[in-house]
Amino acid sequence: MTHPILLTPGPLTTSTETKTAMLSDWGSWDGAFNAITASVCRDLIAILHAEADHVCIPLQGSGTFAVEAALGTLVARNGKVLVPDNGAYARRIFRILKYLGRQSVVLPHDEREVADVERIDAALAADPDITHVAQVHCETGTGILNPLPAIAAAVANRGRRLIIDAMSSFGAIDIDARSLAFDGLITASGKCLEGVPGMGMVIARRATLESSADNSASLVMDLVDQWQYMQKSGQWRFTPPTHVVAALRAALDQFLVEGGQPARLARYTENCHVLIEGMRALGFKTFLPSALQAPIIVTFYSPPDPSYEFAQFYRLVKERGFILYPGKLTTVDTFRVGCIGAIGPDILRQAVDAIADALRQMGVRRYG
Numbered sequence: 001m002t003h004p005i006l007l008t009p010g011p012l013t014t015s016t017e018t019k020t021a022m023l024s025d026w027g028s029w030d031g032a033f034n035a036i037t038a039s040v041c042r043d044l045i046a047i048l049h050a051e052a053d054h055v056c057i058p059l060q061g062s063g064t065f066a067v068e069a070a071l072g073t074l075v076a077r078n079g080k081v082l083v084p085d086n087g088a089y090a091r092r093i094f095r096i097l098k099y100l101g102r103q104s105v106v107l108p109h110d111e112r113e114v115a116d117v118e119r120i121d122a123a124l125a126a127d128p129d130i131t132h133v134a135q136v137h138c139e140t141g142t143g144i145l146n147p148l149p150a151i152a153a154a155v156a157n158r159g160r161r162l163i164i165d166a167m168s169s170f171g172a173i174d175i176d177a178r179s180l181a182f183d184g185l186i187t188a189s190g191k192c193l194e195g196v197p198g199m200g201m202v203i204a205r206r207a208t209l210e211s212s213a214d215n216s217a218s219l220v221m222d223l224v225d226q227w228q229y230m231q232k233s234g235q236w237r238f239t240p241p242t243h244v245v246a247a248l249r250a251a252l253d254q255f256l257v258e259g260g261q262p263a264r265l266a267r268y269t270e271n272c273h274v275l276i277e278g279m280r281a282l283g284f285k286t287f288l289p290s291a292l293q294a295p296i297i298v299t300f301y302s303p304p305d306p307s308y309e310f311a312q313f314y315r316l317v318k319e320r321g322f323i324l325y326p327g328k329l330t331t332v333d334t335f336r337v338g339c340i341g342a343i344g345p346d347i348l349r350q351a352v353d354a355i356a357d358a359l360r361q362m363g364v365r366r367y368g
């Protein structure tokens with residue numbers, strides 16, 4: 001059976017090499033496996049040019065586990081976090097902070113508006129108790145790209161700390177720790193690095209981590225404990241996701257051969273361009289204007305046609321070989337198509353044809 005191609009922002013379509021890397025079993029104590037973990041961490045730090053001040057702590061689980069671990073470890077118990085909110089993943093951060101019992105302030109935005117640097121600056125000026133800003137880089141709920149360098153500069157100017165949810169941008173969009181100050185950055189194995197899902201990674205400022213030993217109220221989520229144990233033993237604290245680590249090693253090898261972050265960005269940009277052009281030619285409208293769109297995932301308005309219904313659309317497109325993603329907006333009816341994964345522009349062209357064919361079968365005539 002041929003599996004459909006995932007046009008979703010993780011899990012995503014992986015290469016045969018990456019899948020093949022999971023055919024071996026690894027012992028968690030074994031030196032060869034621990035060397036793989038160490039090399040993955042080294043490569044992640046290098047992608048951010050963060051060798052001078054940061055360390056990498058991998059953590060079992062999905063991306064949200066790592067976001068929660070980063071917030072619970074790097075923010076002191078009496079800390080207060082500003083959350084610029086222009087989408088679903090910012091709101092998830094807010095929920096996590098509530099569970100963690102950390103004070104938080106939400107800065108609401110329209111979902112079609114990038115996080116506003118002036119408003120962030122004003123909020124920090126107005127409230128000296130705010131210790132941190134937690135910023136989503138690419139808000140995958142819509143596909144909008146927030147202006148991270150300007151936000152980081154504003155946060156640093158006010159002497160506050162930055163925690164970045166770079167889940168769906170890391171590896172594709174440039175983030176350079178030499179010019180962009182952050183205490184923590186979170187990503188995951190199954191996103192733009194094109195590994196399989198199962199682990200998150202937090203790149204944390206070493207000095208912050210060293211002074212964060214008493215923050216976490218959870219053992220499994222304590223990044224200081226995970227880091228110290230790894231430093232001491234070379235091993236993960238608890239059963240590691242061995243196959244996920246091996247797949248990520250293979251995915252990183254391919255990432256480096258492809259030409260690293262600039263090459264990945266170029267491929268995703270081309271994917272995104274082909275997708276949007278093809279869909280607009282059919283009559284679809286994008287939720288975001290092109291200037292705000294990250295080349296990661298695109299939100300399209302659902303066709304305003306009585307014959308359209310997402311579940312059937314999804315099924316018919318799947319029968320043609322592609323998995324789409326539902327919308328994440330509460331106010332308007334949308335669906336999303338990812339541009340990331342081990343896929344190129346030809347796949348996106350075929351996907352647009354499959355979408356057109358599925359809608360024809362449904363009898364949809366108005367697309368936008």
Ligand SMILES: Cc1ncc(COP(=O)(O)O)c(C=O)c1O
Pocket residue numbers: 009010062063064065067089136138139140141165166167168188
């Ligand atoms: C920006 C962002 N943050 C957090 C997450 C949460 O990751 P997970 O669903 O792997 O827990 C995602 C997932 O796509 C994401 O895109």
